Amino acid sequence: MEDDQKLRRAPLGQPWSGMATFNPFNMFGRPAQADGDWAGWVYAVDADTGVWKWRLKSNYPILSGMTPTAGGVVFFGDAGGNFYTLDVANGQKLWGQKIGGAIGGGVITYTANAAQKVAVATGFTSIPWPTEVVTGKVVILGLDSASAKQ
Numbered sequence: 001m002e003d004d005q006k007l008r009r010a011p012l013g014q015p016w017s018g019m020a021t022f023n024p025f026n027m028f029g030r031p032a033q034a035d036g037d038w039a040g041w042v043y044a045v046d047a048d049t050g051v052w053k054w055r056l057k058s059n060y061p062i063l064s065g066m067t068p069t070a071g072g073v074v075f076f077g078d079a080g081g082n083f084y085t086l087d088v089a090n091g092q093k094l095w096g097q098k099i100g101g102a103i104g105g106g107v108i109t110y111t112a113n114a115a116q117k118v119a120v121a122t123g124f125t126s127i128p129w130p131t132e133v134v135t136g137k138v139v140i141l142g143l144d145s146a147s148a149k150q
Helices: 004-009 145-149
Strands: 042-043 052-058 073-077 082-089 093-098 107-112 116-120 138-144
Touching: 042 116, 052 082, 073 116
Parallel strands: none
Antiparallel strands: 042 052, 073 082, 082 093, 107 116, 116 138
């Protein structure tokens, strides 16, 4: 931790984390490692009572947006590049797969040609997050219209 004098001398508009470092790749502190602290949680809470309905732990931090649907599922991704579909009622994993690099943004769902689609951006990278460096892309997931009708 830095003292008050160093805090007052910090240049305005520059990154500052409250610690001294000589390594430009660790300007925000020591990156998290996959040593037990590198994980994420999803919690579902009853909006009326504030009581937890369920929770789920993933092996990687969850930086993406959470997209709940009227169909009773929620979509999200993690910093390991895994994308998940959960049942909103009980948190049960309905589907999950590594689809690319770290997922750190929003998730959208839409209908195209009478089929439900989900779009998610992969490839999030940032110095403080030790994620796999890959080319960013938008992944489109969904069932074709014939499968969706069965």
